[in-house]
Amino acid sequence: MPDKKITNISLSCPCCGASLTIDPRLQKVIFHEAAKHRPQNAPDLDRVNTLLREQAARREALFQQSAADEKSKPELLEKKFAEALKKSKDQPVEKPTRDIDLD
Numbered sequence: 001m002p003d004k005k006i007t008n009i010s011l012s013c014p015c016c017g018a019s020l021t022i023d024p025r026l027q028k029v030i031f032h033e034a035a036k037h038r039p040q041n042a043p044d045l046d047r048v049n050t051l052l053r054e055q056a057a058r059r060e061a062l063f064q065q066s067a068a069d070e071k072s073k074p075e076l077l078e079k080k081f082a083e084a085l086k087k088s089k090d091q092p093v094e095k096p097t098r099d100i101d102l103d
Contacts, residue, residue: 008024017037018032018033
């Protein structure tokens with residue numbers, strides 16, 4: 001039985017747009033040609049410093065908001081407790097139903 005001639009597979013990378021040639025028998029990339037243009041969704045390396053500053057400022061703002069929420073947390077819990085206590089005073093006290101009482 002003669003061996004079938006296996007041809008190389010050529011395709012383009014979905015991430016970077018590079019051309020790849022793959023040998024199916026070896027299951028390895030045998031040739032790589034970089035894309036001629038940079039993909040549009042990749043971050044511009046000239047703006048990296050600006051992007052990092054913006055992200056740091058956003059993280060700091062989120063941290064400050066979280067710290068402010070934690071400072072007001074005891075007051076919030078106290079108000080919630082007072083409201084629940086006020087509502088529970090209007091309700092009559094009922095004896096809870098036990099499993100043994102259901103028989």
